[in-house]
Amino acid sequence: QEKVQQSPESLIVPEGAMSSLNCTFSNSASQSIWWYQQHPGKGPEALISIFSNGNKKEGRLTVYLNRASLHVSLHIRDSQPSDSAVYLCAESNYNVLYFGSGTKLTVEP
């Protein structure tokens, strides 16, 4: 059974600031690490994934992966109120994803 831990549980940032979310996973051989966004009353939606050590940038999102330390982080540049949601980290193992409990992000105008 995979085990994914996320921190912090909740995060409040002002509009325009950088939001930084953290995740530790259990298996250095996991295939990919995913970040999903979930708005209230909706199903999660995939945001970004990373497979190789290092960083990956897509728009305002940057993900850093360090397999040796089993750590991945998500950074949202120029955070907007519309980014307010729960962010779920997941590690994959042959097309099966195991999720953490999430970080609730609130971006205040």
Next chain:
Amino acid sequence: EAAVTQSPRSKVAVTGGKVTLSCHQTNNHDYMYWYRQDTGHGLRLIHYSYVADSTEKGDIPDGYKASRPSQENFSLILELASLSQTAVYFCASSGGNERLFFGHGTKLSVL
């Protein structure tokens, strides 16, 4: 756009009763999943399937059965519903690239 439809959107069931949650996808995806979400626990995998007529157990399969009669349909069955199964249930599908497409969820209350 990928579409995963769950029914019902919400349900109230009695303890000991039988509950069936249904999921239909129009994505032509081979993989389908059932997760439950509880406050503070994130998403936990109940059952999944990678081909019709076959299902696999996830992390928390006890008290649940799954059925995949076709590529498009995947059901979750609670034979004897219990209070502890009150949760929001999400169905998802994937084409094998690990990107999951989720439905809107089914809110189940067992009284």
